[in-house]
Amino acid sequence: MLTSQRKALILDLLRRDGQVIARDLAQSLSLSEDTIRRDLREMASEGLLTRVHGGALPLAPGLPDLTARRGLASDVKDRLGRAAVALVRPGMTIFVDGGTTHAALLRHLPRDMAVTILTHSPTIAADLEHHAASVILIGGTLYRHSMVAVGAQAAAQIALLSPDIFFLGVTAIHATRGLSTGDFEEAAIKRQIAGRAGETITLVTPEKLDATSPHVIMPTAQLSTLVVPAETGEDRLLPYRQAGIKIIAAD
Template sequence: MQPPNTALDPLLPEERRKAILEHLSTEGRVYASDLCRLLRVSEDTVRRDLRELDEAGLLRRVHGGALPRTHVQLSHQARAELQQPAKQALAHVAAGLVQSGQVIFIDGGTTTLEVARSLPKDLRATVITVSPPVALALAEHPGIEVRLVGGRLHPEALTVVGAETVEALRQIHADLCLLGICSLHIEGGVTATLAEEAATKRVMVHQAAETVAVLTADKLDTLSPFAVAPANRLATLVTEASAPEATLSPFRKLNLRILTA
């Protein structure tokens, strides 16, 4: 974004906020100090703009600036119909990380559901899941023992949630967690759209020796309201080959293994 010549032609508030969103789209985050310089306005003006854009659902304010918001939460069925070829390709890669004899958490979500469907037929393992669709997908797998954790069914996410779910997960030590991702940002880490889902994701990450994040490229550089885990808590990131290297590079610096499909 080129600095506007505000001395001669000051931007209207609507123009200024459009410029902020364009900068956010290009850079992946905005810093308030940079916006003051680029727009040649005061810190109070920038803070007011960021607050109003946050309230409008167009970005999420964080200390010192703002990050992109994630997409609006859709129903499980609606999400299942989106980007199916990409999700199936990611699932094939992620399924290849699973080893016989392991205890595996498989999170809820339409991408992790595809991972469950892609597990090899000769795999012998124990799968613990909070997702009834995942449990059903594995019900006839000859070598997998499936354990569906109890709790209250969340109708949007189609996962079980609540104190009972969290306590049950705390009693399990898993070798691997295949984590469904709402949003992933290098600074914000893994975040989730729903508070109760975030709670179950947090405990699965904590109780697993290794966590694999499986996500389409549009989930990168976005932020949802509820924190799950810092990015450096992940061991492996499985995403699309179309993901920009500029987006992946900060994750490589965390020594994450990055696999693409």
């Protein structure tokens, strides 16, 4: 088999299975594991996949900045937000991560609902201007790509909180590789919030599912609930169900 044919096969396997195990692929093709690993290294350098120990994972798509993201998949985000907001009850304390999907969630939050909303995102706080909710804004060093506070000051404030729900934003989720994002400091803050929350819920658009980003937030099994578009195939959702995660389909 030619190198180009092997690489095409690897991309097909990533699309189908969400991962490639170098040892297994080498055995199935009767090739040395070194040959497959060389292919994976070359493909990673070409920006075609993400190398991990023992194999490879699909690339999580790079995200544009927050302003550019506002118009992306707006209908899907609206459906996700509407489904997720049904989990919020009066009297709850919820932590809302930054991002345009959570902005969609807040658009469906009843304006007169008596809840306490914690956030480290100034843009999320601004979206609550006309709500009755009590809003607590966490400060720190501003990570402009996501418009959220990170760093030691944010961490010190978060350590004093115990929200009922954390609506966690991710750039990728993979059944075995966990929930991840593109920035080390942001991943650390998200991980800390999840550790303080009663339950963690994430809303994902289709391109984030079965993908991976450079910095792991937490293992997938630590997630309480996954909200996905209703058209998401059951074959893609089965590994998450097997991990004990509740799945909500957003119509």
